[in-house]
Amino acid sequence: MRLLVYCLIGLLFISHDGYCVPSRLFDLVGELVDATKGALGSIPSLIPTPEEFFSLSKNTFIGLPNQVVFAFFNQFCNMALNSNSVFVKKKFTPKLDEMSFILHSKSSSISIPLMKPDEMWKHPEFNTSNPLVIFVTGWKTNLKEEASQAQNVMAAAYMCRGNVNFVTLDTAAFIDTLYTWSAFNTQTIGEYLSKAVQKLVESSFPLEFIHLMGHSLGAQICGAAGRHFNQNTQLLIARITGLDSANPCFNNGGVLEGLFRGDAAFVDVIHTNPGVLGKKEAIGDIDFFCNGVSPLQPGSFDVSSSHGRAWKYYAESVYPGNENNFLARECTSITALNNNNCLGPLIPMGYATPNTTKGNYFLNTNSKSPYGEHSRRDHQPVCV
Structure with a gap:
């Protein structure tokens, strides 16, 4: 199921001619709502951990605009949170x-x-x-x-x-x-x-x-x-x-x-x-x-x-x-x-x-430390 979630996130961005089509994405999201609701109760186990998510962003999403990918992720998250599923009702309290x-x-x-x-x-x-x-x-x-x-x-x-x-x-x-x-x-x-x-x-x-x-x-x-x-x-x-x-x-x-x-x-x-x-x-x-x-x-x-x-x-x-x-x-x-x-x-x-x-x-900032554009590279802070 986790692989299915990954595939959906990737495939929903691609039109038949291979280009990224955000508008088509949201049409498809609407079509998936009914099917998704039944699976929302198990979403906590499907959402990737932080380590997996960053790996996913570097590998599965190569070639896709990051902002578009995360725009979809935001919409998916909102859809889940606004539903009446177990996903929203069940709390996972931190220790x-x-x-x-x-x-x-x-x-x-x-x-x-x-x-x-x-x-x-x-x-x-x-x-x-x-x-x-x-x-x-x-x-x-x-x-x-x-x-x-x-x-x-x-x-x-x-x-x-x-x-x-x-x-x-x-x-x-x-x-x-x-x-x-x-x-x-x-x-x-x-x-x-x-x-x-x-x-x-x-x-x-x-x-x-x-x-x-x-x-x-x-x-x-x-x-x-x-x-x-x-x-x-x-x-x-x-x-x-x-x-x-x-x-x-x-x-x-x-x-x-x-x-x-x-x-x-x-x-x-x-x-x-x-x-x-x-x-x-x-x-x-x-x-x-x-x-x-x-x-x-x-x-x-x-x-x-x-x-x-x-x-x-x-x-x-x-x-x-x-x-x-x-x-x-x-x-x-x-x-x-x-x-x-x-x-x-x-x-x-x-x-x-x-x-x-x-x-x-x-x-604007510099590409490496010191990052401040107005920094003095020879400056050594005097600590109290």
Whole structure:
């Protein structure tokens, strides 16, 4: 059956003359609805795991436009979520009692259960005089080595800056399939993250000190946390940063709610793989489109590495002296920007983004580190 799902995803894009025909795709999807409903109850076992899905995108889909492939996947996911099948009704709850926060310091990393956040807020390494940043890993970043790499790189950047409580929430190994990931886990994990933040605020920790940040799925978890926090307290978390917020199955007005402006007092979003693994739509108070709306970043040859550029760009901007590495201008397209048709001031993307800015901003990046077009290649950050 899994092979059948793969074949359908590929074959539905090809017309009789061998060209990709999206309109025909959606006609065929309509014809498949009745047949699909009977199989929806078993879909959780048919949807590929993250490892299989990325392998699928590199092999089965070679020669097919990635954005068109994922547009179909989105439609298929929405059709399933909006049905009345067992697929929607049956919940797969993540093992929350096995999930942990990691409180990073220069000398150690302290693991604290997600269900016992008070232990973290009262830990000697947690400084209530310093701001708090919570970084949530995502679907792409829980593929083995990239989860630890994303956490380690981001933690190193914040530890270099100093004067911050940097915490990570690793979702690795708790999201086994795209179905469980998209349908339920973002909302459930987000709810418990919001409860942890609420306990901290109730202890008189300044609300304006709290910054949630997530990559891919992690961005959608942060969005859910922001909404739950607001529903329970009528307050807004100061800032949520979406690092290429996950695209598949998250659509405005759909069953699943993704990160959106209003989930925090300030929502900034960095787009590096728009329309494929990351959202293409402007969803924040300010949205940064790196190198336009192309799904591939300079120097990247697959969608997964482009998807991961978002957290790499942000981490680079955190180091002292790098705040202005990524300067963007409000614009309508990367072409207009490159033709000098965009007016207005340059705004830094990443760590130093002003929380008063709004709109769609475009910028170019380098193909390798340092990625910031305005970076000084000989600059060596001085860590605190």
